[in-house]
Amino acid sequence: MPRVASASERDIWCRTISLFLIGFICYALPWSAFAALPLVADNAAVLRIQGSNTIGARLGPALAKGLMEQQGLRDIKIQANSKDNEQQIVGLTPQGRQVRIDVAAHGSSTGFAALKNTRADLAASSRPIRDSELVELESLGDLKSPGAEQVIAIDGLAIILHPHNPLTRLSTEQLARLFSGEAKTWEELGGIGGPVHLYARDDQSGTYDTFKELVLGRRGKSLSATAKRFESSEQLSDAVSQDPQGIGFIGLPYVRQAKAVAIADGDSQPMLPLNSLIATEDYPLSRRLYLYLPPTSQNPWAEALVNFAQSAKGQAIVAANGFVAQTVRAMSVTPSSQMPEAYQALTREAQRLSVNFRFEEGSANLDNKARQDLNRVLDYLRQHGKMTRQVTLAGFGDDKSDPSRAALLSKLRAMAVRRELVKSGVVFREIRGFGAQLPVAANTADEGRIKNRRVEVWVY
DSSP states (O other): OOOOOOHHHHHHHHHHHHHHHHHHHHHHSOTHHHHOOOOOSTTSOSEEEEEOHHHHTTHHHHHHHHHHHHTTOEEEEEEEOSSTTEEEEEEEOTTOOEEEEEEEOSOHHHHHHHHHTTOOSEEEESSOOOHHHHHHTGGGOOTTSTTTEEEEEEEEEEEEEOTTOOOOEEEHHHHHHHHTTSOOBGGGGTOOSSBOEEEEEOTTOHHHHHHIIIIIGGGTOOOOTTSEEESOHHHHHHHHHTOTTEEEEEEGGGOTTSEEOEEEOTTSOOBOOOHHHHHTTOSTTEEEEEEEOOTTOOOHHHHHHHHHHHSHHHHHHHHHTTSBOOOOOEEOOOOOTTSOHHHHHHHHHOEEEEEEEEBOTTSSSBOHHHHHHHHHHHHHHHHTTOOBSOEEEEEEOOOOSSHHHHHHHHHHHHHHHHHHHHTTTOBOSEEEEOTTOSOSSOTTSHHHHHHHSEEEEEEO
């Protein structure tokens, strides 16, 4: 008689068949069917984003829509809420169930307040989190940790004028005098037009915080009470473009019909808010756009949105919405007489990558964006076959009383980047230190010195 399998043998056999079937199904069906994020009770949002108007007006909803598309949702719509500067992104599952993401864009400060009050899963901010906010939110974990502080795009504050204003450049010092009310007429700046009309974002805005930090606060000044304030970036830009005496500051995608002027800071050359100069953060009024994900977060949609924003598809959405993506590309640089001869030689023989490595304040450690950029640079070098002796690092620093010390420190910064990339097999052609030459910001304030402490990547 045939032997009857024991209970234990039947159990093993059943488990084997189950594993085989699971493996077959995982192979045969699309991956997205198993990547689907969990849903929540009807009429509740799966994800709530609050904070920056710069991000929340267009970019945040666009990224949310992209994530929904990645999740296989259909009939996705971005629709206005009953409140100003609030939107809902709504899609349907294949079974017809509604999925919703809420975006409220009332200013960067409101995002951190919403995290504290558990009214948001992600904070969108157009400025770094403040020390006071870190302390208030410490129960959520360290929001300055690499996983929590996510740079999703680079933006530049454009200084905008009426299209017929003849001025083409301003310094940050002139901007401080203008927006504090010390300079009251265009004639004081060498222009024409009589009294200056000031336009500014509201106090909750990260755009205003950035302008205050980079321009006004550095010189101990405050915004003039005569400035007209706006919560909406679009409305501010349109008001300036219709006022021949107007001047305002705005995020790069919102220049619209206005005219942007070149800006100089300290000894830097005047720079227009061009994508190439913003990508490297050389432009004096460049800034980072952030999503802050609490380390204690239990919302898989929040983590998924952060990961999607950092992906190639997410960065394509960043670029499509007028911001500067962090995708690495090679750029040709035109040599000029202001450059050291060794740097001119670099511009003639090599191309510069669209990324600068920068460091934590008062530290030789790479900052959170630089840690992300390491992988982006490695991907570029691998894809273009430049892993062996086709890369030069150029280090720069802030001004020192001893030029030789500045040169040494700048080379040590380049060596810090080299140390990280060598771990992944990059063999370098050369490591250079240019000291305090070619500043991109004034060395009279901490913010400027931090920007000048940078490492450029050049490829042959």
